[in-house]
Amino acid sequence: MTEQSTITVSVVEDNDALREGWGVLLKGSPGFTCIGAYSSAEEALEKIPSNIPDVILMDINLPGISGVDCVKKLKKNLPAISIIMITVHEDSEQVFEALKAGANGYLVKRTPPAKILEAIDDVLKGGSPMSSQIARLVVQSFQNPPAINDETAALTTREQEILALLAKGFRYKEIGESLFISTETVRGHLRHIYEKLSVRSRTEAVLKYLGK
């Protein structure tokens, strides 16, 4: 069980002052302790498997193996471990790379100590703590890519509604039942949808809808 009265944390950070600072913070905070402090990804990958913490605070900018790659490797062998990335950069590229690699949270370095402890608690409760500036980058990535479809934008509200259900795998009959309209009407709408999207089957329509 990882559930204990004291939360164990390890730190991976090449800056000596920061690494030691966090160690002191964690050891000085009731309910937390630091069981490992590593100055490189290589060192962390070697020593963490035999000294597994509840949470890892990981700098994203490490010399040699990057923090992102370190996360990938750690998560591969220890998928249950929680990792919070800490960075000076609010570069969207790096954020997404880290999240895809399996990081559970993402904080900027100037996050105050109290917020860091809160984030550690949070991540163990299943949350994904992140600075709101980071969250913004993530949110933007939702608004840009999915807005690809100029074609689906030409659809009426009702047509989009029906396409959304179609994209969940529902049959015409089921779509009709969901929307309280007849199967024939669903067919009618789908006819228009297919025309507007220039497709010939439901699979093609769904692929366009999903931006694939």
Add this chain to the structure above:
Amino acid sequence: MTEQSTITVSVVEDNDALREGWGVLLKGSPGFTCIGAYSSAEEALEKIPSNIPDVILMDINLPGISGVDCVKKLKKNLPAISIIMITVHEDSEQVFEALKAGANGYLVKRTPPAKILEAIDDVLKGGSPMSSQIARLVVQSFQNPPAINDETAALTTREQEILALLAKGFRYKEIGESLFISTETVRGHLRHIYEKLSVRSRTEAVLKYLGK
């Protein structure tokens, strides 16, 4: 300029008690005020354009036009406005819909008043405040697609090949022609694929294949 000493907020919420509660909270908090309180999306869409706030707090579950659609319509005409969704549900579907629609933040209803005020400040500073449970859903959506399916991994090489073509919208006949096998053989493979993936239609199979 939207930058003023007092932040103006409007509320869209059908629950009378909650709507009035937020109004009282905002008016009673230094630096904030409530300039509009609407009980439906229809009312909000009609009145907000002539009484534009800095930030809108919007319930996602509204009768009639949904909060998500309301966001779409508002953002279309007032792209600069900041909108924070407030919901009881932590349903990933709705979260993504709202974020795609252009919502800037996402809080659960049980968020304490102080956090709501903090979120309003935050969103005006360019952040995207969201409960960490919500953030988790968002983060997972980054991790799922790349980490494909365990289920599709159980398919044989030939089956994966056929599924890939299926996911491009090809008909059985076309798949057969691509692979130089009969349509009947394609059907045979698809039969096994559907069994292994526990699906009942090509659309469902494609959705699983795409990790959706």
Add this chain to the structure above:
DNA sequence: AAGAAAACAGCACGTTCGTGTTATTGTATT
């Protein structure tokens, strides 16, 4: 008030798909 667009609904016909059943051949695994 007139016209256009959207939503609704029905019928018909042919195609595509999902599934039950059966069978041959080749390749591993044991």
Add this chain to the structure above:
DNA sequence: AATACAATAACACGAACGTGCTGTTTTCTT
């Protein structure tokens, strides 16, 4: 040698889908 699985193929039947055609009602725009 025996068993298991993958790949190939065929037949049949009903369900689901795509499309051509027609029609009414409501809603929005002009």
